[in-house]
Amino acid sequence: MGIQRTMKALADPTRREILHLLKSGRLAAGEITERFPVSAAAISRHLSVLKEADLIRDTREGKYIYYDLNTSVLEELTLWLAELKGESVT
Amino acid sequence: MGIQRTMKALADPTRREILHLLKSGRLAAGEITERFPVSAAAISRHLSVLKEADLIRDTREGKYIYYDLNTSVLEELTLWLAELKGESVT
DNA sequence: CATATAATTAACAATTAAGTTAAATGTTAA
DNA sequence: TTAACATTTAACTTAATTGTTAATTATATG
Numbered sequence: 337m338g339i340q341r342t343m344k345a346l347a348d349p350t351r352r353e354i355l356h357l358l359k360s361g362r363l364a365a366g367e368i369t370e371r372f373p374v375s376a377a378a379i380s381r382h383l384s385v386l387k388e389a390d391l392i393r394d395t396r397e398g399k400y401i402y403y404d405l406n407t408s409v410l411e412e413l414t415l416w417l418a419e420l421k422g423e424s425v426t
Numbered sequence: 427m428g429i430q431r432t433m434k435a436l437a438d439p440t441r442r443e444i445l446h447l448l449k450s451g452r453l454a455a456g457e458i459t460e461r462f463p464v465s466a467a468a469i470s471r472h473l474s475v476l477k478e479a480d481l482i483r484d485t486r487e488g489k490y491i492y493y494d495l496n497t498s499v500l501e502e503l504t505l506w507l508a509e510l511k512g513e514s515v516t
Numbered sequence: 517c518a519t520a521t522a523a524t525t526a527a528c529a530a531t532t533a534a535g536t537t538a539a540a541t542g543t544t545a546a
Numbered sequence: 547t548t549a550a551c552a553t554t555t556a557a558c559t560t561a562a563t564t565g566t567t568a569a570t571t572a573t574a575t576g
Contacts, residue, residue: 340439347437348534349430355510365553378535380554385533399543399552407511414511417504420445421497438564455523468565470524489522489573 339416342409345389350374351382355391355405362395362404432503435479440464441472445481445495452485452494 345351354368369379383403386392391410392403419425435441444458459469473493476482481500482493509515 339442343433343437343442344533347433350534352429352433359510359512366551369553374534375536376553377537377555381534384554396542396553401553405510410507410511414504414507417500417507420449420495421500421504422449434563440564456521459523464564465566466523467525467567471564474524486523486572491523 339413341389342391342413345385345391346413348382348385350379351386354379354382354386354403358392358403358405362402364400364402366400368403429503429506431479432481432499435475435481436503438472438475440469441476444469444472444476444493448482448493448495452492454490454492456490458493 346355350372353372357363357368357371365380365383366376368383369376372379383392383394386403387394389409390406393406395402395404415425436445440462443462447453447458447461455470455473456466458473459466462469473482473484477484477493479499480496483496485492485494505515
């Protein structure tokens with residue numbers, strides 16, 4: 337989905353913190369919201385940006401929507417970085 | 427100087443392209459400007475953002491200011507990514 | 517010194533981003 | 547079906563970002 341979306345998504349500190357939270361396992365939107373001093377609507381928007389960037393995935397279970405980390409995009413970013421650093425990325 | 431500055435700097439496509447140009451060696455501000463369809467002022471601003479993020483370094487030589495890549499910050503970002511991916515970063 | 521060149525900074529316009537509150541949607545259960 | 551809850555979407559505000567042109571700073575040279 338392109339490095340641009342990924343980078344833009346990672347450029348916000350709240351979104352990066354959300355990713356770190358999800359490192360320990362999936363969380364529902366509300367559980368994520370609890371951990372930040374902003375509205376549920378704001379978190380929902382951040383989640384949609386992360387999802388557009390394919391950095392997270394969502395699954396609805398009843399009235400909850402669970403989010404979990406998708407590391408494959410981070411893999412791509414790591415390659416991009418390695419390439420920039422001049423490491424052989426073959 | 428913090429991941430925030432780094433990420434913000436990398437979130438712009440022109441700035442990422444500047445970094446890639448510098449991979450092949452240092453360039454003067456004017457030489458960089460030539461390769462983009464924007465004004466010298468705009469490029470100058472991008473260069474200052476990259477410099478604030480410590481992603482590039484500058485050296486004046488006479489009337490030219492040369493810019494070159496600083497990969498140490500990219501190293502830090504790589505660690506940050508590895509950590510998020512759950513790789514042991516000790 | 518006066519002028520030309522390289523680059524940055526200033527001032528402004530347009531766009532994008534992030535937050536708020538309120539309304540809408542989807543789901544569960546009385 | 548209605549009420550309650552979880553979450554998203556809409557409308558709006560404010561702040562930040564990106565670009566433009568014009569002015570400024572720094573250096574070199576006739």
